[in-house]
Amino acid sequence: MNSLPLFPLEVVLYPDEVLPLHIFEDRYKEMIDHSLEHDTPFGIVLQVEGKLKQVGCTARVSKVTETFEDGSKDIIVTGMERFRIEQVFHHHAWMTAEVEPVVDLRTPADSSLVDRLIAQHIKLLELAGRTPSPSLYENRDRLSFFVAHNAGLTLDQKQDVLETRAESMRVEYLIAHLERFIPAVEEAETIRQKVRSNGHFKDFPPEV
Numbered sequence: 001m002n003s004l005p006l007f008p009l010e011v012v013l014y015p016d017e018v019l020p021l022h023i024f025e026d027r028y029k030e031m032i033d034h035s036l037e038h039d040t041p042f043g044i045v046l047q048v049e050g051k052l053k054q055v056g057c058t059a060r061v062s063k064v065t066e067t068f069e070d071g072s073k074d075i076i077v078t079g080m081e082r083f084r085i086e087q088v089f090h091h092h093a094w095m096t097a098e099v100e101p102v103v104d105l106r107t108p109a110d111s112s113l114v115d116r117l118i119a120q121h122i123k124l125l126e127l128a129g130r131t132p133s134p135s136l137y138e139n140r141d142r143l144s145f146f147v148a149h150n151a152g153l154t155l156d157q158k159q160d161v162l163e164t165r166a167e168s169m170r171v172e173y174l175i176a177h178l179e180r181f182i183p184a185v186e187e188a189e190t191i192r193q194k195v196r197s198n199g200h201f202k203d204f205p206p207e208v
Helices: 028-040 111-127 143-148 155-163 167-198
Strands: 003-011 018-023 042-048 055-068 073-089 094-100
Touching: 003 028, 003 073, 018 028, 018 055, 028 042, 028 055, 028 073, 042 073, 042 155, 055 155, 094 111, 111 143, 111 167, 143 155, 143 167, 155 167
Parallel strands: 003 042
Antiparallel strands: 003 094, 018 073, 042 055, 055 073, 073 094
């Protein structure tokens, strides 16, 4: 069991995800300074209405982009590995926890399902006005985490993905989500296009 400083946020961080953060609270400025000085990770864990989730992701500061006069910082962190909180302590200004690693079961996703998820995600990004390259998805052992951080998931859904211990199950979860989510995005885009082209819906008379 390992001891880990905790940074509770309304954010779900995934392994290999890059996340910018602004550090301004004194206790977390101290925690980040400690992490930088000793080159040690800390744990980002979702906190909703004061309640901590039990599974989070370790993070390491990959870059300090700006330091301000009051000691606050803009930093970039990279997600590393998942952990489960066993016990929380308050030995410092910040929380620490005894944690255990969360290890995936050896159940790789079926290649046909992986291809389907990639196609769905590319379609979603194209609807959002982006043109992703298929090469972005190559050579990723945990493709599900790469997709999940930008797939229109709620915080609870993101946490579900984080806690799921099999790549095959995460891929299936995301496929089911995108099968529901993409048609809703397409419908919303159709409505926006109608508004742009007509100025009003044909079912309603123009204002006089």
